[in-house]
Amino acid sequence: xxxxxxxxxxxxxxxxxxxxxxxxxxxxxxxxxxxxxxxxxxxxxxxxxxxxxxxxxxxxxxxxxxxxxxxxxxxxxxxxxxxxxxxxxxxxxxxxxxxxxxxxxxxxxxxxxxxxxxxxxxxxxxxxxxxxxxxxxxxxxxxxxxxxxxxxxxxxxxxxxxxxxxxxxxxxxxxxxxxxxxxxxxxxxxxxxxxxxxxxxxxxxxxxxxxxxxxxxxxxxxxxxxxxxxxxxxxxxxxxxxxxxxxxxxxxxxxxxxxxxxxxxxxxxxxxxxx
Numbered sequence: 546x547x548x549x550x551x552x553x554x555x556x557x558x559x560x561x562x563x564x565x566x567x568x569x570x571x572x573x574x575x576x577x578x579x580x581x582x583x584x585x586x587x588x589x590x591x592x593x594x595x596x597x598x599x600x601x602x603x604x605x606x607x608x609x610x611x612x613x614x615x616x617x618x619x620x621x622x623x624x625x626x627x628x629x630x631x632x633x634x635x636x637x638x639x640x641x642x643x644x645x646x647x648x649x650x651x652x653x654x655x656x657x658x659x660x661x662x663x664x665x666x667x668x669x670x671x672x673x674x675x676x677x678x679x680x681x682x683x684x685x686x687x688x689x690x691x692x693x694x695x696x697x698x699x700x701x702x703x704x705x706x707x708x709x710x711x712x713x714x715x716x717x718x719x720x721x722x723x724x725x726x727x728x729x730x731x732x733x734x735x736x737x738x739x740x741x742x743x744x745x746x747x748x749x750x751x752x753x754x755x756x757x758x759x760x761x762x763x764x765x766x767x768x769x770x771x772x773x774x775x776x777x778x779x780x781x782x783x784x785x786x787x788x789x790x791x792x793x794x795x796x797x798x799x800x801x802x803x804x805x806x807x808x809x810x811x812x813x814x815x816x817x818x819x820x
């Protein structure tokens with residue numbers, strides 16, 4: 546008998562964690578393309594810092610990425626298409642951006658899903674206000690997840706595997722139902738790569754197009770012909786190769802990076818919030 550075993554304890558997974566594990570099995574794409582980008586976010590970060598110094602209010606950086614993502618998709622909505630069966634694509638008119646928000650209502654912090662509906666038709670300020678409102682409002686039942694879905698995701702084995710197979714089939718042949726639950730595009734953040742450390746994240750978003758925001762760190766970069774310290778965001782872009790080819794993906798990435806680096810929409814938002 547081995548007497549050198551390290552002490553340990555066994556704890557039950559929470560219902561929320563079980564739901565998340567089973568949901569991940571539904572969302573990972575088999576034919577995904579990943580792009581690892583370095584994006585200069587010095588300009589938008591300067592606006593955020595200046596506004597905070599002036600007013601004490603923090604503009605949402607996630608809201609800014611949401612705004613830029615929606616604008617970039619709006620120029621070519623085929624990048625957010627969902628496969629319907631094996632012969633058709635569904636291309637949505639609105640860009641519904643799925644994000645994760647830390648709700649802090651009643652002194653309790655909890656992560657919850659939220660979808661910014663028609664983000665391509667909203668200003669940065671409108672997106673910012675919506676995120677702040679969700680962060681401080683009473684969380685909806687199921688924290689943004691339909692009750693029936695949560696119940697299915699906590700069924701005892703082997704039922705979850707059967708349920709996942711049925712839901713995957715429904716999603717394939719009824720993409721509108723899937724988009725209603727997951728949004729048409731998604732953004733997630735990898736918090737452990739923050740605080741001045743570089744790092745990319747790769748994570749499923751449940752959509753055909755997703756962004757994973759990694760770390761932001763100061764790095765030397767060429768700016769207007771000179772080497773200067775710049776704040777660089779490590780950003781992962783994920784495409785479903787079943788619906789998006791290299792050309793449209795490359796053009797989308799160019800639009801997205803240009804929007805993010807320019808500080809598009811931030812000056813107007815800061816001005817509005819200062820009124």
